[in-house]
Amino acid sequence: MAPTGLWLIGARGSVATTAIAGLLALRSGVVRPVGCVSAQPAFERAPLPDWDEIRVGGHDVVDTPLEKRAEQLTESGLIPYRVFDTVRDRLSEVDSEVRPGYHPATHSGSQADAARAVSEDINAFARRHGLERVVVLNVSSTEPVFPSLAEHEGLAALEAAMAVPGRTVLPPSSVSAYAALRAGAAYVDFTPSPGIRLPALEELASRQAVPYAGSDGKTGETLVRSTLAPLFSSRSLAVRSWAGTNLLGGGDGLTLADAEHAGSKLASKGRGLSTLLGTEVTAPLHIDNVPDLGEQKIAWDHVSFEGFLGVRMSMQFTWSGYDSSLAAPLVLDLTRFTAAAHAAGRSGPLAPLAFFFKDPMGTDEHRLAQQFDMLTTWAESL
Numbered sequence: 001m002a003p004t005g006l007w008l009i010g011a012r013g014s015v016a017t018t019a020i021a022g023l024l025a026l027r028s029g030v031v032r033p034v035g036c037v038s039a040q041p042a043f044e045r046a047p048l049p050d051w052d053e054i055r056v057g058g059h060d061v062v063d064t065p066l067e068k069r070a071e072q073l074t075e076s077g078l079i080p081y082r083v084f085d086t087v088r089d090r091l092s093e094v095d096s097e098v099r100p101g102y103h104p105a106t107h108s109g110s111q112a113d114a115a116r117a118v119s120e121d122i123n124a125f126a127r128r129h130g131l132e133r134v135v136v137l138n139v140s141s142t143e144p145v146f147p148s149l150a151e152h153e154g155l156a157a158l159e160a161a162m163a164v165p166g167r168t169v170l171p172p173s174s175v176s177a178y179a180a181l182r183a184g185a186a187y188v189d190f191t192p193s194p195g196i197r198l199p200a201l202e203e204l205a206s207r208q209a210v211p212y213a214g215s216d217g218k219t220g221e222t223l224v225r226s227t228l229a230p231l232f233s234s235r236s237l238a239v240r241s242w243a244g245t246n247l248l249g250g251g252d253g254l255t256l257a258d259a260e261h262a263g264s265k266l267a268s269k270g271r272g273l274s275t276l277l278g279t280e281v282t283a284p285l286h287i288d289n290v291p292d293l294g295e296q297k298i299a300w301d302h303v304s305f306e307g308f309l310g311v312r313m314s315m316q317f318t319w320s321g322y323d324s325s326l327a328a329p330l331v332l333d334l335t336r337f338t339a340a341a342h343a344a345g346r347s348g349p350l351a352p353l354a355f356f357f358k359d360p361m362g363t364d365e366h367r368l369a370q371q372f373d374m375l376t377t378w379a380e381s382l
């Protein structure tokens with residue numbers, strides 16, 4: 001079978017570096033696929049690409065080599081030294097496939113030119129490796145909320161606006177999504193940025209007959225919430241409020257310390273709870289940057305609920321984890337499932353991948369158990 005390409009937007013970030021190091025470690029057999037959903041026996045019969053059938057490249061706007069990033073993550077406790085030693089040489093090979101990413105601050109010319117250059121990088125990568133297909137997966141920094149424009153509603157108007165030199169009609173994530181679609185690649189958004197979620201880009205995806213999935217990986221607080229919320233609703237316990245606090249360091253912590261960048265993350269984290277509970281509840285949520293935590297993330301939730309005869313009770317949980325360690329295997333799972341969907345001729349939003357996302361496309365199903373059932377049934381049909 002011809003290999004599958006994984007093109008990472010944000011290829012030198014924490015999640016991407018951990019996913020790449022993990023893929024190389026899995027390929028050489030020095031680690032077990034713990035945390036990889038697609039490696040479960042339930043998916044044994046699905047036609048997923050194997051670890052050694054995935055080639056990686058990508059874009060980033062920083063030039064710190066992958067080996068250096070992996071070394072930093074090793075020192076912070078995220079990657080074991082044994083794994084780093086095994087994969088360090090091959091990290092440099094992958095690094096040679098990382099190209100300078102698009103950013104409006106450093107680009108002169110039109111966004112149409114920028115998108116063409118991104119598409120050409122993806123196509124050239126596919127040619128160099130004789131790839132059958134490419135999955136473009138966004139793990140770049142969360143963007144600030146981008147204003148809605150009339151040009152986002154239809155492809156013709158969008159392309160006309162993109163051709164105007166100096167005009168910024170799309171955020172960088174959507175330029176990459178557009179370029180991916182033009183290159184005939186499938187697209188997955190692991191971030192809450194707009195990416196493909198604009199009618200004009202969905203129109204292009206449908207014309208290109210490619211599948212896409214997103215958005216915002218579900219790896220911590222929201223993962224626990226999507227397991228616990230059905231407990232309250234199925235037992236008819238009335239949730240009165242659900243407050244959450246997130247403490248994080250690392251690159252994501254720094255990005256989300258900015259209120260404008262945090263806006264899209266808070267919106268994507270908040271959306272599922274009311275659907276899960278079937279009603280709006282008071283749900284204050286905030287994110288604090290605590291650099292001292294490094295790559296660790298802590299979520300504290302306090303749930304206040306009412307039982308029989310109006311008795312007031314509460315539940316609290318603390319989730320503490322290494323964010324990128326939770327995210328990286330899902331990046332690999334999403335690559336395998338999306339590539340298999342593309343190979344099977346599926347197109348449009350991949351609702352059965354909702355299991356992986358805080359804000360799934362193509363479905364309103366947020367309950368984790370039901371999402372897992374959807375995933376297993378769908379995988380059998382591939």
Ligand SMILES: NC(=O)c1ccc[n+]([C@@H]2O[C@H](COP(=O)([O-])OP(=O)(O)OC[C@H]3O[C@@H](n4cnc5c(N)ncnc54)[C@H](O)[C@@H]3O)[C@@H](O)[C@H]2O)c1
Nearest residue numbers: 010012013014015060101140141142191217219251323327
């Ligand atoms: N558990 C998780 O870690 C988790 C869960 C859900 C979503 N996410 C999302 O995944 C993304 C990555 O998280 P991270 O911890 O790796 O962050 P990070 O800051 O370590 O990495 C982001 C990378 O994106 C690069 N980048 C920024 N703008 C770019 C552009 N225009 N083009 C190409 N590259 C660009 C940065 O240089 C950086 O290397 C974030 O958006 C985060 O919200 C992470």
